[in-house]
Amino acid sequence: MHRVRSIRRLAAAAAASALLVLTAGGHAAADREVAVDWTSAVQHLRTAAAGNPAAVAAVDRLIASQQWQGLKNSALPAQPFQIPAQSDIGRGAGAGVYGSGIALDTDGFRMGFFGGPGTISPNQAGAKMEVIWYNLSNGRSATELLSEHNDVPVDTTIRSRVLDTGPGMIVAAVYGSLWHRWSVPVSEANPDGFQYQLGTISIPSFGAVYN
Incomplete structure (x- = not known):
């Protein structure tokens, strides 16, 4: 139980840290927030x-979930x-809410993801996290790999x-799998002092972003 509580605290800290660092540049664009036809978007x-x-x-799993309604x-x-x-490991205490996709606009427009138990592992061998996006304003679309991560506490x-989506309304879904890790005592099972866990998304994180 102590490990689960620790994992939850780490996940909460990671999410809060992501929003604290990344929302600094979002307020200037507040007048661009517009209504979305979510059924058409999906x-x-x-x-x-x-x-x-x-x-x-x-x-298809997203559509079946009907989560965008409302x-x-x-x-x-x-x-x-x-x-x-949603994923098979949630935030470390069984299947459930896992994390969220995010749009970034600091050094160029990017898509990303944060969440899960612990922190993101620097080694993602055997995992693959992707985002599919579609620009409702110009018809551009693509699938992109999420692979850029710095192994430092603030990341x-x-x-x-950096994506060339063009301006306008962009809908996107993040799906796939991701390795997470958190500190544990060094042992034969954990020689580097980390426990690792693979999260696999069952229902993707979905959103509409005005770029």
């Missing part, structure tokens, strides 16, 4: 996923997606490269 994202089996499966406005860069991800996100 269908456009499903069309963009065609030909990519993993993306199609992820968006949502209102878009988010702004440096705010988390409106719908958090609580894993991010895409």
Whole structure:
């Protein structure tokens, strides 16, 4: 139980740290927040996923969940997606809420993810976290790998490269798997002093962002 509480505290600290660091640049764009036709948005994202089996499966799970029903406005860069991800490990205490996609606009427009138990492991061998996005304003779309992460306490996100989405309303879903780790006593089972756990998203984090 103590380990679970510690994991929850680490996850909460990571999420809070991500928002504290990343929301600093979001307030100037507050006038760009607009209403979204969520049903149309998720269908456009499903069309963009065609030909990519993993993306199609992820968006289909999102559609089946109906979680966007009742949502209102878009988010702004440096705010988390409106719908958090669900995974098989949740935040470390069993399946459930896992974390959230996020749009960043500091050194260029990027998509990212934060959440899960502990922190993001610097070694992501065997895991693959991706984001599929569609720009409702210009029809551009792509699937991007989330792979950029610095192994320092203040970096609580894993991010895409800088994206050329063009301006406008962008809908996106983050799906896949991600390794997490947290400190434990050094032992034969944990020679580097870390416990590792792989999280696999069941329902992707989904949101609409005005770039």
